[in-house]
Amino acid sequence: MERVPILKIGSVLLVSIQVDMQDQMALQLQEDLGQRIVDTGAKGVIIDITGLDIVDSFVGRTLSTIASISRVLDAETIVVGMRPAVAITLVELGLSLDGIRTSLNVERGLELLARNAEPETVDDLDFLDEPETTSP
Structure with a gap:
């Protein structure tokens, strides 16, 4: 069975679907992507x-499921x-793609992720240095 390649670019996984997705391929992508995250x-x-x-409706639901799995694993x-x-x-089928943000192209998608990323800094952990207070 053919698999969809998953590329790592920094802290982002890029999936480029270049063939029409069959149901089994979509399910395999869901499993592979969760493991790669x-x-x-x-x-x-x-x-x-x-x-x-x-x-189709199955692939649309699978994309929504992938987004839900990613969110649970702390990835947007x-x-x-x-x-x-x-x-x-998708609109005619009534699929809303819950939990999935969209962008026109990969470049804009990367920019969107970069804007939404919370920088991890030492300043975020300042509360660890606060002295303990005890009450008499």
Whole structure:
């Protein structure tokens, strides 16, 4: 069975779907992506669907499930490269893609993740240095 490649770019995983997704491939991607998030500690996932001509209800639900799994694993999901025909189909099917943010292309998706990232600094941990107070 063919698998969708998952590339790591810094703290982001990039999935570029270049073939029409069959149900089994979508399920395998869901499993593979969850494992890669755990293995890499990724904070963001970008799914590029530029290559998809059709998104049926199963693939749409799978994308929503991937976003939910990613969120539970502390990673934000952004779908990029959606064609107008795909967007129209999703709306006609009544699929809302809950938990998924969208962007026009990979570059804008990376910018969106960068803006939403919370910088981890030592200043964020200042409360650890506060002296303990005891009451008499």
